[in-house]
Amino acid sequence: MGAAFDVAGQSVYKPRTFFCIMQKLSTTLFFSVLFFAGCKIEQPLAPPQPITAVPEQPVMMAPANVPPKPVAPPWQDLVFPTAQTGLLSGDLRVFMPANPAHPDSGLFGTVRNGAKGLSRFHEGLDIAPLHRDRRGEPTDEVHAVAKGVVAYVSSVAGNSNYGKYVVLLHNDPVGAVYTLYAHLASLAVKPGQTVQPGAPLGVMGHTSSSAIPRERGHVHFEIGLVNNERFAYWYRAQKLKPDHGNFHGQNLTGVDPLAFLRWQRQNPEGSFRDFLATQPAAFELVVIPAHALDFFRRHPALWEGAAWRAGAAVVLSCTENGLPLKGRLATEAERRSLGRTRVAVTKIDAAVLGRNGSHLVTPGRRGWMLGQSGEHWLSALCY
Incomplete structure (x- = not known):
């Protein structure tokens, strides 16, 4: 209030003092702080890590009508991940089997049995140690196989089946190619670091x-x-x-490392794109995505023909574990095969699919269809 009364009872105006004003402001500020302190402020999701390759030569989509700058394959100076040089010798003792009764269970592919006798896919190569300390701990140093950039380092062993692991990205004409090194006992690199072939990444372990x-x-x-x-x-x-982030194992789809290493020995100037062209597809499906697939935005060399348009059906030719080897627009006949659905498995190569340890596709009453794992995979791929 701005009024007061004199001794005669007459109303007179007295301006607010500076002290009164500051006192009221302090009270207002106090209750404002209490109000906001009791509110939960939602923070926006942190953006995921961009999937780029070596900083000095980022692999990106070129603008329309502008040819992309040529990228030299990084594999000419390829080295093995450890000092174990017998990877291509055919001697299975250089690998670490998951089951000693099955020496090939350390290799890539459907080489393992899971619960209830179901086949299980192993998406990598398990390399055994050459050296151990007195306690029996592996002491082999793990190396970068080619020039690249450290894209991700997981330093908490209990946060993944990979344990402590490192992901590198390498520039290639096909786009960024990843290599992953898992179960490390210790780490020697940090994200963003550029590494050369043979650079130490850590020490082998069993995390x-x-x-x-x-x-x-x-x-x-x-x-x-x-x-x-x-x-x-x-x-x-x-x-x-x-x-x-983007370097979760579910978002990384590998090829057979031994097949690539053998191929690279015979094609030292070749690219990963050239290698993928030699790989057969295990299955083919037709799908109507909600938008253009990010996979082909980053790997345009694997897309064939006309560009995708809204509402168009797409044909994906994939490996057993779901790596798209190529994509294209579906023909009218292929689109009609969808009926009222948005996805249909249209072709299977039984010889390539083998024991089908990834279980992305499964036989049904009306032919092959996506299994539960396949629906999960396609949902993430098309998101």
Whole structure:
């Protein structure tokens, strides 16, 4: 109030003093702080890591009518992930089997049996140690196989079946190619660091969210492509944990490392794109995506023919574990095969699919269809 009364009872105006004004402001500020302190302020999701390759030569889509700058394949100076040089010798003793009764269970592919006798896919190569200390711990140093950039380092062993692991990205005409080195005992690199062939990444170990015994210490090695730059958003939308951003194992699809190493020995100037052209597809499906697939935005060399347009059906030719080897627009006949659905498995190569350890596709009453794992895979790929 701005009025007061004199001794005669007459109303007179007295201006507010500076002290009164400051006192009221302080009171207002106090209750404002209490109000906001009790409110939960939602923070926006942190953007996922961009899937780029070596900083000095980022692999990106070129503008229309502008040819992309040529990228030299990084594999000419390829080295093995450890000092183990017998990877191509055919001697299975250089690998670490998951089951000693099955020496090939350390290789890539459907080489393992899971629960209830179901076949299980192993998406990498488990390389055994050459050296151990007095306690039996592996001491082999793990190396970068080619020039690249450290894209991701997971330093908490219990956050992944990979344990402590490192992901590198390498420039190639096909786009960014990843290599992964898992179950490390210690780490020697940080994200953003550029590494040369043979650079130390860490020491071999047996770290994992599931127990790996000391005697089975090894490095799990992968090479392949990243599925979707929006994967982290898809993963977080489902409130899944732990969060490894775009470099979660579900977003990394590998090829057979031994097949690539053998091919590279015979084609030292070749690119990863050239290698993928030699790989047969295990299945083919038709799908109507909600938008253009990020995979082909980053790997345009794997897309054939006319560009995708809204509402168009797409044909994907994929490996057993779901790596798209090529994509194109569906023909009218292929689109009609969808009927009222948005996805249909149209072709299967039984010889390539083999024991089908990934279970992305499964036989049904009316032919082959996506299994539960396949629906999960396609949802993340098309997000």
